[in-house]
Amino acid sequence: MCVRLRLDPQVLPFCTARDIRETVREVVEELSLPEGGLWLDTNLCTADVPLENLEAICEAYEEFCF
Numbered sequence: 725m726c727v728r729l730r731l732d733p734q735v736l737p738f739c740t741a742r743d744i745r746e747t748v749r750e751v752v753e754e755l756s757l758p759e760g761g762l763w764l765d766t767n768l769c770t771a772d773v774p775l776e777n778l779e780a781i782c783e784a785y786e787e788f789c790f
Contacts, residue, residue: 731747737758741780753788764789
C-alpha cells in the first residue's frame with residue numbers, strides 16, 4: 725500500500741523552517757519503508773507561503789527522502 729501524505733498548505737505560511745524540517749523527518753521516520761510506499765505531496769501554489777518555507781520543504785525532502 726502506498727501512503728500519499730500532503731503537507732497542509734493552510735499551516736505552511738505560519739511554520740518556521742525548523743517546524744517543516746521536523747515534520748518531514750518525523751513522517752519519513754514513521755511511515756517510510758526501504759521498499760517504498762511513501763509519497764510526500766505539497767501544494768506550493770499559495771502566494772502566502774514564504775520563500776524560506778518553500779526552500780525548507782525542498783531541503784527537508786532532499787535530506788530525508790533520498
